[in-house]
Amino acid sequence: MTGASAVEEALNRLEKTEEEIRAWVRVDAEGARAAAERTAGGPLKGMPFGVKDIIDVAGLPTECGSALRRGRVAAADAWLVDRLRGAGAVPLGKTVTTEFAYFQPGPTRNPHNVHHTPGGSSSGSAAAVAAGVVPLALGSQTAGSLTRPASYCGVAGYVAPVGAWPTTGITGLSPTLDAPGLLAPDVAALARAVAAVDGTEAETPPFIRVLLWPGTGLVGTDRAMLDALERTGRALVAAGAAIGDLGDSGLTGRLAQAHATVMAYEAARALADEAERPEYLSDPLRELLCRGRNIATREHAAALEVRHVVRARMLRLLENTDAVLGPAAPGPAPHGLAATGDPVLSRPWQLLGLPVVTVPGHRDAHGMPLGLQLVGHPDRVGRLLGVARHTEGLVRRITEGAP
Amino acid sequence: MTGASAVEEALNRLEKTEEEIRAWVRVDAEGARAAAERTAGGPLKGMPFGVKDIIDVAGLPTECGSALRRGRVAAADAWLVDRLRGAGAVPLGKTVTTEFAYFQPGPTRNPHNVHHTPGGSSSGSAAAVAAGVVPLALGSQTAGSLTRPASYCGVAGYVAPVGAWPTTGITGLSPTLDAPGLLAPDVAALARAVAAVDGTEAETPPFIRVLLWPGTGLVGTDRAMLDALERTGRALVAAGAAIGDLGDSGLTGRLAQAHATVMAYEAARALADEAERPEYLSDPLRELLCRGRNIATREHAAALEVRHVVRARMLRLLENTDAVLGPAAPGPAPHGLAATGDPVLSRPWQLLGLPVVTVPGHRDAHGMPLGLQLVGHPDRVGRLLGVARHTEGLVRRITEGAP
Numbered sequence: 001m002t003g004a005s006a007v008e009e010a011l012n013r014l015e016k017t018e019e020e021i022r023a024w025v026r027v028d029a030e031g032a033r034a035a036a037e038r039t040a041g042g043p044l045k046g047m048p049f050g051v052k053d054i055i056d057v058a059g060l061p062t063e064c065g066s067a068l069r070r071g072r073v074a075a076a077d078a079w080l081v082d083r084l085r086g087a088g089a090v091p092l093g094k095t096v097t098t099e100f101a102y103f104q105p106g107p108t109r110n111p112h113n114v115h116h117t118p119g120g121s122s123s124g125s126a127a128a129v130a131a132g133v134v135p136l137a138l139g140s141q142t143a144g145s146l147t148r149p150a151s152y153c154g155v156a157g158y159v160a161p162v163g164a165w166p167t168t169g170i171t172g173l174s175p176t177l178d179a180p181g182l183l184a185p186d187v188a189a190l191a192r193a194v195a196a197v198d199g200t201e202a203e204t205p206p207f208i209r210v211l212l213w214p215g216t217g218l219v220g221t222d223r224a225m226l227d228a229l230e231r232t233g234r235a236l237v238a239a240g241a242a243i244g245d246l247g248d249s250g251l252t253g254r255l256a257q258a259h260a261t262v263m264a265y266e267a268a269r270a271l272a273d274e275a276e277r278p279e280y281l282s283d284p285l286r287e288l289l290c291r292g293r294n295i296a297t298r299e300h301a302a303a304l305e306v307r308h309v310v311r312a313r314m315l316r317l318l319e320n321t322d323a324v325l326g327p328a329a330p331g332p333a334p335h336g337l338a339a340t341g342d343p344v345l346s347r348p349w350q351l352l353g354l355p356v357v358t359v360p361g362h363r364d365a366h367g368m369p370l371g372l373q374l375v376g377h378p379d380r381v382g383r384l385l386g387v388a389r390h391t392e393g394l395v396r397r398i399t400e401g402a403p
Numbered sequence: 404m405t406g407a408s409a410v411e412e413a414l415n416r417l418e419k420t421e422e423e424i425r426a427w428v429r430v431d432a433e434g435a436r437a438a439a440e441r442t443a444g445g446p447l448k449g450m451p452f453g454v455k456d457i458i459d460v461a462g463l464p465t466e467c468g469s470a471l472r473r474g475r476v477a478a479a480d481a482w483l484v485d486r487l488r489g490a491g492a493v494p495l496g497k498t499v500t501t502e503f504a505y506f507q508p509g510p511t512r513n514p515h516n517v518h519h520t521p522g523g524s525s526s527g528s529a530a531a532v533a534a535g536v537v538p539l540a541l542g543s544q545t546a547g548s549l550t551r552p553a554s555y556c557g558v559a560g561y562v563a564p565v566g567a568w569p570t571t572g573i574t575g576l577s578p579t580l581d582a583p584g585l586l587a588p589d590v591a592a593l594a595r596a597v598a599a600v601d602g603t604e605a606e607t608p609p610f611i612r613v614l615l616w617p618g619t620g621l622v623g624t625d626r627a628m629l630d631a632l633e634r635t636g637r638a639l640v641a642a643g644a645a646i647g648d649l650g651d652s653g654l655t656g657r658l659a660q661a662h663a664t665v666m667a668y669e670a671a672r673a674l675a676d677e678a679e680r681p682e683y684l685s686d687p688l689r690e691l692l693c694r695g696r697n698i699a700t701r702e703h704a705a706a707l708e709v710r711h712v713v714r715a716r717m718l719r720l721l722e723n724t725d726a727v728l729g730p731a732a733p734g735p736a737p738h739g740l741a742a743t744g745d746p747v748l749s750r751p752w753q754l755l756g757l758p759v760v761t762v763p764g765h766r767d768a769h770g771m772p773l774g775l776q777l778v779g780h781p782d783r784v785g786r787l788l789g790v791a792r793h794t795e796g797l798v799r800r801i802t803e804g805a806p
Contacts, residue, residue, distance in 0.1 A: 075675065082700035163566055163756070164711065166579055166703075168672045175578070176569055199708055269571045272478065297485035300569075305602055308567065312782040353566070379715040 007036045010048040010092055010134050017131040020114055022107040023124040025053045027093035028060060035090040042088030043196045049084060050128045050137035052121075053094040054101050055180070056169035057081055060091075064171050065099040065106050065121075068280050078169025080138055080180050080197065087196035092134055095124025098340060100271060101145055101173055104282035105340050110152060112368055116333040119149030120340030122183065126153040129183045136193050137183045141350055142173045142263060144329070144343025146181045150358035151371025152333035152341065156190040156392070158182045158385075161378035162353030165198070174266035176304070177259070177350050187359060187392040191385045204386035205322055208241035210374075213326035215345050216252040222331025228362035228370045228395075229327055235394040236325075246324050255310060255348035258303035262351065265300040268292025303351075311352045318354075318377035322387045328358045328371035349375045357388035361395035410439045413451040413495055413537050420534040423517055425510040426527040428456045430496035431463060438493040445491030446599045452487060453531045453540035455524075456497040457504050458583070459572035460484055463494075467574050468502040468509050468524075471683050481572025483541055483583050483600065490599035495537055498527025501743060503674060504548055504576055507685035508743050513555060515771055519736040522552030523743030525586065529556040532586045539596050540586045544753055545576045545666060547732070547746025549584045553761035554774025555736035555744065559593040559795070561585045561788075564781035565756030568601065577669035579707070580662070580753050590762060590795040594788045607789035608725055611644035613777075616729035618748050619655040625734025631765035631773045631798075632730055638797040639728075649727055658713060658751035661706035665754065668703040671695025706754075714755045721757075721780035725790045731774035735767045752778045760791035764798035 011029055018024060036046050051057050054064050056074035058081075063069045076082075081091060096106035098121035108123040110116040111131040118127040122139030126149030129137050139146040141159045150157030159181040172178040182197075184190040191202040212233050215221040233243050268289045274281065275289045318324075327345055334341050349356055354375050362370040374391065376384030414432055421427060439449050454460050457467050459477035466472045484494060499509035501524035511526040513519040514534040521530040525542030529552030532540050542549040544562045553560030562584040575581040585600075587593040594605040615636050618624040636646050671692045677684065678692045721727075730748055737744050752759055757778050765773040777794065779787030 076672065077700075079700055079703070083704055086699075086701050163579070164707075166669065166707070168578065168669060175571065176566070198704060198711075266569065266571060269479070296489075297480075297482055298489050300482070301486055301601060304567075304569075308601075308782070315782075379711070379718075 004033065004036045004046065006046045007032045007048050007090060007092065013133045017133060021109055021111055021127050021131050023095055023128040023131065023133065024050070025063060025094040025096055025124065026060060028091065031059065032090050032092045039088045039090060042086065043192065044084065045088035047089040047136055048092040048134050049089050050093065050095040050125050050134045051081060051091050052125050052139050053097045054140065054171040055081060055138055057091045057094065060094055062171060065097045066280065068274055068277060074169070076169065079166045081169065083197045089136065095128055095137060097121050098123060099282050099285055100171070101140060101142060102267070102288060103284040103340060105337060109337060110333050112154060116335055116368065117152065117337055117340050119152035119333060121145040122149050123340065125183050126150055126155055129153070129155045129185060135185060135189060138180065139183055140170060140178060140180050141346065142177045143259065143350060144346030146183065147346045147356055147358050147373055148329045148341055148343055150183055150360070151328035152369060154360045154369025154371070156184050156187045156360055157358035158190050158194055159356040161355045161381070164378065173270055174263050176262050176266060179350070187357065187385065187389045190357070191389060194381070194385060200382045200385070202385035202389055203382045204390050205383055208236065208387055208390065209321045210236055210241055210387065211244045211246040211321050211324045213246040213324050214248060215327050215330065216248055216256055216348065220330070221327055224364040225327045225331050225370050229325065229372060231398050232325065232372060232391060232395055235398055236391065239394060244321070251310065252348040254306065255351050256344050258306040259347035259351035261295055261299055261303040264288055264292035265295040307351050314352055314354070315377060323374040323376045323384055325372060325374050325391070328373040332364045332368035332370055354378060355381050355384055357384055359388050359392045359395060361392060361399050363399065407436065407439045407449065409449045410435045410451050410493060410495065416536045420536060424512055424514055424530050424534050426498055426531040426534065426536070427453070428466060428497045428499055428527065429463060431494065434462065435493050435495045442491045442493060445489065446595065447487065448491035450492040450539055451495040451537050452492050453496065453498040453528050453537045454484060454494050455528050455542050456500045457543065457574040458484060458541055460494045460497065463497055465574060468500045469683065471677055471680060477572070479572065482569045484572065486600045492539065498531055498540060500524050501526060502685050502688055503574070504543060504545060505670070505691060506687040506743060508740060512740060513736050515557060519738055519771065520555065520740055520743050522555035522736060524548040525552050526743065528586050529553055529558055532556070532558045532588060538588060538592060541583065542586055543573060543581060543583050544749065545580045546662065546753060547749030549586065550749045550759055550761050550776055551732045551744055551746055553586055553763070554731035555772065557763045557772030557774070559587050559590045559763055560761035561593050561597055562759040564758045564784070567781065576673055577666050579665050579669060582753070590760065590788065590792045593760070594792060597784070597788060603785045603788070605788035605792055606785045607793050608786055611639065611790055611793065612724045613639055613644055613790065614647045614649040614724050614727045616649040616727050617651060618730050618733065619651055619659055619751065623733070624730050627767040628730040628734050628773050632728070632775060634801050635728065635775060635794060635798055638801055639794065642797060647724070654713065655751040657709065658754050659747050661709040662750035662754035664698055664702055664706040667691055667695035668698040710754050717755055717757070718780060725786055726777040726779045728775060728777050728794070731761045731776040735771035735773055757781060758784050758787055760787055762791050762795045762798060764795060764802050766802065
């Protein structure tokens with residue numbers, strides 16, 4: 001398919017789905033057509049992509065889901081947008097984010113059931129990929145903002161290690177936690193996009209070693225999700241992998257709490273100017289900023305120390321293990337559009353700044369997607385992607401009923 | 404000494420030295436006295452400290468050495484300032500920074516010879532500690548902005564691993580490279596301050612392993628500096644350490660070049676608004692921003708890939724080695740006040756985001772200080788500080804002529 005026809009196909013599909021899904025803040029059809037004409041080539045030549053509306057695209061506003069940023073046009077592309085342009089891809093427009101990438105939802109609905117949330121904060125990007133409009137979209141994660149919508153919408157997601165991809169041109173919440181990432185229909189497509197961004201090639205190790213993690217004790221993980229995890233673990237063993245048990249001795253719960261402290265503290269400082277105009281903020285965001293202002297720096301420092309100590313331990317563990325495999329969310333997308341679900345199963349890993357790949361394919365009894373997440377070593381992203389691709393193939397065989 | 408008398412002593416010493424040294428942008432005598440009265444206690448009770456003027460102190464302007472920021476009062480303390488307050492220390496005022504922590508010098512002179520630069524960009528903080536005004540000052544490093552002035556002024560310096568100490572409340576140049584840090588008269592005092600900030604305790608390993616690094620081939624390192632390095636290496640061996648050779652096969656030169664690419668690219672984006680008012684910028688800063696704007700994102704991404712690959716290799720090396728020991732600067736502080744010296748020997752390590760301790764004590768034939776730097780593993784800062792403290796003791800014995 002030529003670049004021009006890929007853009008037209010995306011626009012056609014968007015026309016058919018958008019009224020129902022509401023994934024887009026702004027579509028730049030003329031800009032995308034012109035860019036597709038101009039593009040010189042590259043591994044993603046002509047591929048249209050969606051851009052979460054906290055990420056700058058030159059010439060388009062970055063509105064962050066907030067009236068406070070209405071009409072603010074970006075002068076330059078964010079680093080990640082520019083990298084994808086360099087690989088030949090074409091920004092189609094801006095996708096819905098929750099307000100400043102926190103909890104207050106935008107209008108987006110889950111393509112698998114429009115009465116369910118798509119998750120947040122990368123709501124529009126996940127939904128746009130799930131609805132088949134674009135084969136690639138940009139998101140970001142501070143708590144569970146990419147992994148959770150990927151899981152709820154049944155798409156593949158990649159969260160880069162904190163610090164690996166610059167956040168230049170991204171409106172952030174927390175310098176310690178923010179990480180950009182990608183969403184794509186499957187892990188193979190995701191891996192091609194990661195390779196286009198930073199040259200990392202997916203590589204499947206000859207002998208896969210994975211630790212299963214049932215999720216934190218803080219939330220009851222859905223039975224269908226635990227089944228999906230167990231069946232996937234068995235399939236990995238049957239395919240020759242070594243599977244261990246990470247267990248959860250309360251450690252990841254403690255990490256989740258430390259994460260919440262770091263996030264609130266830093267968000268209150270990142271959005272200090274916005275906090276001066278509370279009449280423009282949602283209740284959840286006002287509450288976060290107020291809570292964050294009241295966190296003492298010594299509490300924040302204690303949370304960072306938890307991160308430091310556990311990260312060192314986890315990196316050693318991940319030197320002899322390819323990934324931790326766990327549920328990407330406590331269960332399928334909750335019913336209703338007033339909230340975006342619980343990020344608790346991402347908080348521990350985002351505190352540690354580790355790369356995460358969400359593997360789609362499982363579904364619950366109602367046909368709603370259930371994602372699994374693989375968490376890896378920040379210096380071995382290629383291996384993480386390879387293990388995720390392998391796992392995705394096994395999930396496909398499980399869910400298609402093959403032996 | 405009580406807190407109040409420590410503040411008075413600092414003010415007295417400042418009165419005696421400031422006309423010559425010009426280290427301070429603004430002294431908050433009343434605020435410091437009041438804070439010393441109020442302070443509840445803590446490991447640094449009543450200790451006055453200087454704050455580089457890109458770092459926020461609530462109620463004081465943060466002017467970044469630029470007319471563009473004149474009179475901009477900070478609403479809240481930076482994270483690091485708040486941590487030190489929590490330990491009982493007291494901000495005495497703001498110290499001179501080069502313009503936006505880049506190359507254009509402020510008025511500060513080197514206390515060891517006022518015709519020589521104190522180095523930059525943490526010029527005032529290094530000079531204020533060297534002049535005996537304060538026993539602690541805050542700095543930051545993007546290229547060599549802390550290590551170099553520490554070396555030139557003969558004080559101890561600590562650069563935190565990138566990402567370990569939040570940059571909240573610090574006006575930065577480059578999210579990938581910026582790291583806060585501390586300056587103190589000696590490594591023991593430095594280690595006490597680090598412990599007060601994040602709980603890291605210096606620990607000397609029973610068997611020290613160090614790799615010597617002669618500096619990059621990009622610059623000729625001063626003969627006196629190489630002598631200081633060699634003598635220190637011999638003293639370490641005589642005290643039972645194992646010394647290897649990191650050599651320099653051109654690798655660190657390549658890192659320094661990649662560093663310059665990342666810094667220019669990110670600074671151009673961080674200071675995009677300031678670049679719109681070039682009449683207020685110095686020539687070096689204008690040149691940096693112009694160069695940075697013209698760096699393609701793919702060049703920046705290639706530089707990040709160099710960082711990624713070499714960092715993984717260096718971390719493995721630093722798991723079996725306590726530190727790399729090298730010159731902290733190419734030589735003593737250059738003559739003249741129009742420039743702040745060359746950061747090239749810091750660029751490789753800052754690109755990798757590793758913690759650095761500058762060890763003072765050596766001097767050249769004219770009595771000008773020569774600092775050595777120890778570069779360590781980001782997860783083993785306590786060990787790095789312990790090795791630095793041990794090394795400082797050996798340097799003291801060398802320079803005092805003891806056997």
